[in-house]
Amino acid sequence: MNVKCKIWFEKNGGVAFAEGRRMLLEAVDRLGSLNAAAKELGMSYRAAWGKIKATEKALGIKLLEVTTGGKGGGGATLTPDARELIRKFEKYTNRMNLLMEREFKNIFDKKKS
Amino acid sequence: MNVKCKIWFEKNGGVAFAEGRRMLLEAVDRLGSLNAAAKELGMSYRAAWGKIKATEKALGIKLLEVTTGGKGGGGATLTPDARELIRKFEKYTNRMNLLMEREFKNIFDKKKS
DNA sequence: CAGCGTTATGCCTTATATGATATAACTCCT
DNA sequence: AGGAGTTATATCATATAAGGCATAACGCTG
Structure with missing residues (x-):
């Protein structure tokens, strides 16, 4: 058994930005095209566009x-x-992933807790 | 905008245990009945039973x-x-929620980062 | 001016998770 | 023996989100 954590930004209660969309934006930045980015990630243009719009x-x-x-x-x-947005998300998730792992060891590896 | 995080335990890639199920187990413990626990949480017995089984x-x-x-x-x-399971989940999530808040302030409140 | 490769978006299908319905089985109590 | 109230489970319905399909617009290029 292990622990997982999904981190996302939200506003007014809806998921607004998470890892999948970060990857999409990163690909757009690199390729200069939403269509090309979508193809690289194996999704349709329609799907990619929908995520961006959302x-x-x-x-x-x-x-x-x-x-x-x-x-x-x-x-x-x-x-x-x-x-x-990308920069802050990366910074936050990197930091949290580090802390998660540390805490996991703290709680699950100890003989007594 | 704010940050949210969902923490769960998993094994072999499937969600195994998270906050909703923790609440359900807690209610069972308190009420001595899965049926009563389901009612308290506003779900059908069928739904509650399905979560436990899963x-x-x-x-x-x-x-x-x-x-x-x-x-x-x-x-x-x-x-x-x-x-x-409940005890470890609570301990872990309590700790992580604390850290999350701290890191959020660190990254989002600073003028420069 | 036709073609190409983008972005843009409405509509409708489909996949998936979720829960309702129905039924059975169990055991104590009256 | 029958009823009450629970667990147990298969089958079927449905709500919701995700995305496919179709179509349009745009502007350079040959």
């Missing part, structure tokens, strides 16, 4: 700067808000 | 000592394994 609506911020048409058909890049 | 199967342990028929129709009490 987060934008929940948090009330804009995540992607997009262009349609033109060279290469268009593309998407991250807004500064999106970058900040 | 956890027992996932962890491979027995949670309830039950009797059917007899005085009052029967009843259920917690096994020692169930008590230990």
Whole structure:
């Protein structure tokens, strides 16, 4: 048996941002396209777009700067808000994962507790 | 925006035990009956029973000592394994909730990070 | 001006988790 | 013996979320 923990940001009670969406944004940043990011993660464009929209609506911020048409058909890049969101999420989850492991050992490895 | 965290125990990749089930077991312990516990938590007996079974199967342990028929129709009490599970879960989640709050302030209240 | 590769989005299907319904079995009590 | 109140479990219904399908718009490029 082991312990798991899912961390997410929320606003007004709905899940707004978690690991899956962090990965999606990271891929968009790297590839310059939501479509390409979706493909890389093995999901449809529709699904990826839906997740982005859901987060934008929940948090009330804009995540992607997009262009349609033109060279290469268009593309998407991250807004500064999106970058900040990613950075804080990473920092928080990294720290919590470390603490989780430590506490787990504390409580489950001791002979008496 | 705020951070939430769901903590659960798992084995072989499936959710085995989390807050809802902890509450259910606690109610069984207090009331001496799964049926009564289910009613108190506003769920059907069927639903409560399903959760218990799922956890027992996932962890491979027995949670309830039950009797059917007899005085009052029967009843259920917690096994020692169930008590230990509850105790460890409570200890772990209490500790983690404390740490979560502390880290949240660390990362989100600072001017620079 | 047609084609290509994007973003954009409404509609409808489908997958999944959840719970309701129904039925059986058990044992003490009257 | 019958009733009360519980556990036990299979089957069926349903609510909800996730995503597929279809279609449109956009603007460079050849």
